[in-house]
Amino acid sequence: MSELSRITETPVPTVKYYLREGLLPPGRRTSPNQAQYDDEHVRRIRLIRALLGPGGLDVATAREVIAAIDSDLPLPHVFGVAQRAASVRVDDRAVDAAALERVDALLDGFAIHPENPGRIAAAAVLEAFDAVGQRNADDWSRRYVEAALIVAEADLDTVERRVTRDEKAETVVVGTALGDALFAALRRAAQEHVSTTRYEPERADEIRRARSTP
Amino acid sequence: MSELSRITETPVPTVKYYLREGLLPPGRRTSPNQAQYDDEHVRRIRLIRALLGPGGLDVATAREVIAAIDSDLPLPHVFGVAQRAASVRVDDRAVDAAALERVDALLDGFAIHPENPGRIAAAAVLEAFDAVGQRNADDWSRRYVEAALIVAEADLDTVERRVTRDEKAETVVVGTALGDALFAALRRAAQEHVSTTRYEPERADEIRRARSTP
Numbered sequence: 492m493s494e495l496s497r498i499t500e501t502p503v504p505t506v507k508y509y510l511r512e513g514l515l516p517p518g519r520r521t522s523p524n525q526a527q528y529d530d531e532h533v534r535r536i537r538l539i540r541a542l543l544g545p546g547g548l549d550v551a552t553a554r555e556v557i558a559a560i561d562s563d564l565p566l567p568h569v570f571g572v573a574q575r576a577a578s579v580r581v582d583d584r585a586v587d588a589a590a591l592e593r594v595d596a597l598l599d600g601f602a603i604h605p606e607n608p609g610r611i612a613a614a615a616v617l618e619a620f621d622a623v624g625q626r627n628a629d630d631w632s633r634r635y636v637e638a639a640l641i642v643a644e645a646d647l648d649t650v651e652r653r654v655t656r657d658e659k660a661e662t663v664v665v666g667t668a669l670g671d672a673l674f675a676a677l678r679r680a681a682q683e684h685v686s687t688t689r690y691e692p693e694r695a696d697e698i699r700r701a702r703s704t705p
Numbered sequence: 706m707s708e709l710s711r712i713t714e715t716p717v718p719t720v721k722y723y724l725r726e727g728l729l730p731p732g733r734r735t736s737p738n739q740a741q742y743d744d745e746h747v748r749r750i751r752l753i754r755a756l757l758g759p760g761g762l763d764v765a766t767a768r769e770v771i772a773a774i775d776s777d778l779p780l781p782h783v784f785g786v787a788q789r790a791a792s793v794r795v796d797d798r799a800v801d802a803a804a805l806e807r808v809d810a811l812l813d814g815f816a817i818h819p820e821n822p823g824r825i826a827a828a829a830v831l832e833a834f835d836a837v838g839q840r841n842a843d844d845w846s847r848r849y850v851e852a853a854l855i856v857a858e859a860d861l862d863t864v865e866r867r868v869t870r871d872e873k874a875e876t877v878v879v880g881t882a883l884g885d886a887l888f889a890a891l892r893r894a895a896q897e898h899v900s901t902t903r904y905e906p907e908r909a910d911e912i913r914r915a916r917s918t919p
Contacts, residue, residue, distance in 0.1 A: 534837070534838065537836045537837050537838070538837050540833070540836070541833040541834070541836060541837045544829075544833060545829055545830045545833045546833075567900060567904070567905075570896065570897075570900060574893050574896065574897075595916060598891075598894055598898075600913065601894060601895075601897075601898040601913070602897070602898050602901040602902055602908070602909035602910075602912045602913050603894050603897045603898050603901070603912065603916065604897070604912060604915065604916070605915060605916050607893065607894050607897050608890075608893055609889075609890040609891060609892065609893025609894035609895075609896075609897070610890075610894050611890075612759075612886065612889070612890035612893070613887060613890035613891055613894065615758075615759055615890075616759045616883050616886045616887040616890060617887070619754070619755040619758060619759045619760075619883060620755070620879065620883055620887075622751045622754070622755060623748070623751050623752050623755045623875070623879050624748065624751070625863070625876060625879060625880075626866070627863060627866055630859070630862075630863075631859050631860075631862075631863045631880075632887060632891075634855055634856065634858070634859035635856055635859065635884070635887055635888055635891050636891055636895070637855055638852035638853070638855040638856045638859075638888070639852070639888060639891035639892045639894070639895040640895045640898075640899070641848055641851055641852040641855075642848065642849055642852045642892050642895065643892060643895035643896045643898070643899045644848070644899055645844070645845050645848035645849065645852075646845075646892075646896060646899075647896070647899050647900060647903060648844075648845075649839070649841060649844075649845045652840070652841055661837070662839060665834065665837050665839060666839075666845075667896075669830050669833060669834055670849075670892070671885075671889045671892070672826065672830045673827060673830040673831070673834075673846060673849055674849055674852065674853060674888060674889075674892070675823075675826070675885045675888075675889075676822075676823040676824075676825075676826035676827035676830060677812075677823060677827055677846075677849050677850055677853035678823065678853045678856050678857060678860075678884070678885070678888070679788045679821060679822055679823025679826070680812055680815060680817050680821050680823035680824050680827065680853070681815075681823075681850070681853040681854045681856065681857035682784065682788065682823075682857045682860060682861070682881075683784075683788075683815075683816070683817045683818070683821050683823070684812075684815040684816050684817050684854075684857070685854070685857045685858055685860075685861050686781060686784060686861060687816040687817070688816055689861060690781070691781075694816070695816035696816075698816045698817065698818060699814065699815070699816050701818065701819060702809060702815075702817065702818070702819050
């Protein structure tokens with residue numbers, strides 16, 4: 492246990508918490524006070540930390556997606572579980588039909604089921620955007636669709652590069668959860684970049700230099 | 706108050722809560738038990754609901770970005786406040802130098818300050834991705850950068866279309882907070898679409914039909 496803690500740089504109480512919460516499988520008991528842990532435990536702890544940290548999942552949701560990795564569910568099912576788990580925090584209970592129609596027009600030609608969680612969440616966001624009197628949301632969101640396709644192709648390519656079913660399943664889960672955070676982060680960097688080059692082009696070079704000479 | 710509640714479809718206790726939390730400015734008092742509210746209050750309640758709902762902000766953060774709208778801060782500052790507020794939930798306290806270098810290579814030529822919240826959060830995500838043994842993260846994240854630029858251009862264009870400083874400031878705040886949710890939603894739709902057309906092309910048409918014939 493203490494070695495597991497050392498290798499993964501995770502405090503012992505945290506490791507115990509993962510065990511108690513069923514996120515981490517128990518070690519092989521070698522005596523009443525000793526258990527043996529192996530490389531799988533190390534990998535699993537790193538996965539848990541990624542999901543609970545940057546992945547933004549809560550413990551119950553992390554348990555769910557880990558169970559999907561450990562199951563023998565086919566990959567598209569794992570994708571479904573990950574999509575619903577690392578889901579957009581949007582109240583989609585009362586999305587109205589008009590908003591769904593707008594999303595369907597936006598996703599014209601997409602081979603997705605009506606219950607795709609993204610379809611419904613996107614409708615809820617467009618509804619909220621409308622409610623605050625934002626116009627031109629259609630042009631805005633069309634360009635978001637273009638970007639989302641680039642990201643989805645990159646996501647699927649990353650999964651394809653893994654070899655075994657378990658590796659692929661893990662990449663599906665990690666990529667879905669961490670991809671949102673990565674994109675949101677890069678969007679913020681891109682916003683500052685685009686804003687600077689548009690509105691203060693004379694300062695762009697100076698700002699670039701500040702970063703390249705630490 | 707009851708009319709304000711009716712028009713905005715927001716329960717009276719919720720409106721009172723917004724007042725108490727300083728999210729909504731008080732109405733003009735017309736008698737000890739009466740206050741007058743106007744269109745600005747209607748607009749503000751819709752904004753609060755968008756930020757706390759799909760925007761995913763907590764009350765303190767929503768208060769902060771609303772204060773930025775109401776201030777006379779120049780637009781780039783409002784952008785900064787919104788970026789930090791609607792921020793990526795990533796623990797970036799211990800991001801190591803190597804991860805920051807990777808992000809800087811990824812964002813080569815970007816005119817961003819070293820303390821851009823997205824730069825640091827992206828480093829934290831790449832670090833987490835590495836820790837779980839994912840390879841090829843560089844190709845993956847390069848394509849994310851490409852997509853983030855498309856989205857950032859769309860974001861800035863949407864702000865430019867608004868006329869007054871206050872409208873622009875509101876769009877900055879709403880767009881930053883809701884844009885993350887919109888993108889995450891569309892990414893899920895795009896993932897299902899790309900996955901179906903790649904792996905089950907023979908089912909794609911049937912799935913498309915299910916959505917177009919409600």
